[in-house]
Amino acid sequence: MTTSIQGTASQRQKAAPAVLVLEDGRTFRGRAYGAVGETFGEAVFSTGMTGYQETLTDPSYDRQIVVATAPQIGNTGWNDEDDESKRIWVSGYVVRDPARVPSNWRAKRSLDDELVAQGVVGISGIDTRALTRHLRERGSMRAGIFSGEAIGPEAELLARVQAQPHMKGASLYEEVATQEAYVVPAVGEKRFTVAAIDLGIKGMTPHRMAERGIEVHVLPATATADEVYAVNPDGVFFSNGPGDPATADGPVALMTEVLERRTPLFGICFGNQILGRALGFGTYKLKYGHRGINQPVQDRTTGKVEVTAHNHGFAVDAPLDKVSETKFGRAEVSHVCLNDDVVEGLQLLDQPAFSVQYHPEAAAGPHDAAYLFDRFVSLMEGQRA
Numbered sequence: 001m002t003t004s005i006q007g008t009a010s011q012r013q014k015a016a017p018a019v020l021v022l023e024d025g026r027t028f029r030g031r032a033y034g035a036v037g038e039t040f041g042e043a044v045f046s047t048g049m050t051g052y053q054e055t056l057t058d059p060s061y062d063r064q065i066v067v068a069t070a071p072q073i074g075n076t077g078w079n080d081e082d083d084e085s086k087r088i089w090v091s092g093y094v095v096r097d098p099a100r101v102p103s104n105w106r107a108k109r110s111l112d113d114e115l116v117a118q119g120v121v122g123i124s125g126i127d128t129r130a131l132t133r134h135l136r137e138r139g140s141m142r143a144g145i146f147s148g149e150a151i152g153p154e155a156e157l158l159a160r161v162q163a164q165p166h167m168k169g170a171s172l173y174e175e176v177a178t179q180e181a182y183v184v185p186a187v188g189e190k191r192f193t194v195a196a197i198d199l200g201i202k203g204m205t206p207h208r209m210a211e212r213g214i215e216v217h218v219l220p221a222t223a224t225a226d227e228v229y230a231v232n233p234d235g236v237f238f239s240n241g242p243g244d245p246a247t248a249d250g251p252v253a254l255m256t257e258v259l260e261r262r263t264p265l266f267g268i269c270f271g272n273q274i275l276g277r278a279l280g281f282g283t284y285k286l287k288y289g290h291r292g293i294n295q296p297v298q299d300r301t302t303g304k305v306e307v308t309a310h311n312h313g314f315a316v317d318a319p320l321d322k323v324s325e326t327k328f329g330r331a332e333v334s335h336v337c338l339n340d341d342v343v344e345g346l347q348l349l350d351q352p353a354f355s356v357q358y359h360p361e362a363a364a365g366p367h368d369a370a371y372l373f374d375r376f377v378s379l380m381e382g383q384r385a
């Protein structure tokens with residue numbers, strides 16, 4: 001049977017006018033979507049055709065206004081199963097054509113209603129193709145969405161957007177990470193224990209480990225090495241997370257201790273950038289980043305190409321064409337994005353540690369990269385042997 005939800009929140013609010021103001025002065029006028037009010041963040045575009053529920057609840061999107069390039073959003077409503085964390089983290093949502101009647105067997109409410117319930121301000125009815133081309137040409141930039149009574153004179157709105165902090169230099173992981181440690185039990189027989197440092201972890205990540213017999217101890221971003229080793233881990237994991245990796249000095253110091261102890265290590269996204277830094281590489285901000293679920297990546301260790309899920313605005317600056325000597329031995333770029341040659345993975349050759357810039361947990365996204373969790377298991381098995 002199909003559940004359909006009639007009468008969305010924007011219909012109830014009679015779609016108040018709304019405006020998106022970019023920091024370079026470009027504006028887009030549309031209608032309120034979700035909560036009515038105002039919000040600020042870095043405007044970025046995501047090319048995923050599906051998976052908006054996972055995108056909106058991914059903590060790595062903290063303080064970002066996400067533009068959906070897919071023109072129709074909300075068609076499958078909102079369910080009680082696909083959240084990647086406890087709440088929506090995007091600071092704003094920009095869509096072209098919201099579903100008037102969402103329909104899916106798992107839907108419990110409309111996306112619009114969920115945005116209202118969580119107080120997330122959005123805008124609909126704008127030319128998202130023109131906006132995306134603008135961001136691609138000029139780069140991701142600060143923006144504000146104003147709707148209803150929040151719409152004031154444009155010069156004032158622009159001045160407020162321009163007064164917002166930049167994403168470069170933003171330290172955000174502590175504001176999204178858990179305060180309390182918790183355990184995700186292994187599914188079936190327990191084979192390994194992993195300490196997972198939560199810098200904005202997505203729910204699917206411990207789940208992908210748990211289904212491989214791993215008991216996952218998720219620890220706060222501020223965990224110390226003593227707290228990590230108190231769980232007696234076979235491996236340590238560093239999660240994805242929001243903000244500029246150049247600010248993550250605490251996690252870099254913790255990872256350095258883990259590397260010194262030669263504990264098997266795996267990092268995803270922010271975790272890859274932290275490994276880059278721990279090895280002595282720099283990080284930099286991409287012009288408009290990679291966000292979507294169809295990005296081609298080559299695993300240079302096997303030559304295979306995989307289609308992968310991405311959400312990153314920063315990247316590691318490491319040489320693609322040679323093995324680097326680091327303080328933890330030889331390191332190489334293991335994965336590269338075939339669209340633009342951005343570093344998508346790192347691996348150490350003299351000790352068990354690796355990371356990827358993209359999302360093998362693939363929520364939402366293709367499952368091509370799930371083998372990386374098996375690689376982590378192999379490293380832990382190797383250490384025991």
Ligand SMILES: NC(=O)CC[C@H](N)C(=O)O
Pocket residue numbers: 060239240241242243244245268269270271311312313314315
């Ligand atoms: N998903 C992530 O972990 C993102 C990492 C970092 N905040 C970036 O934008 O590059």
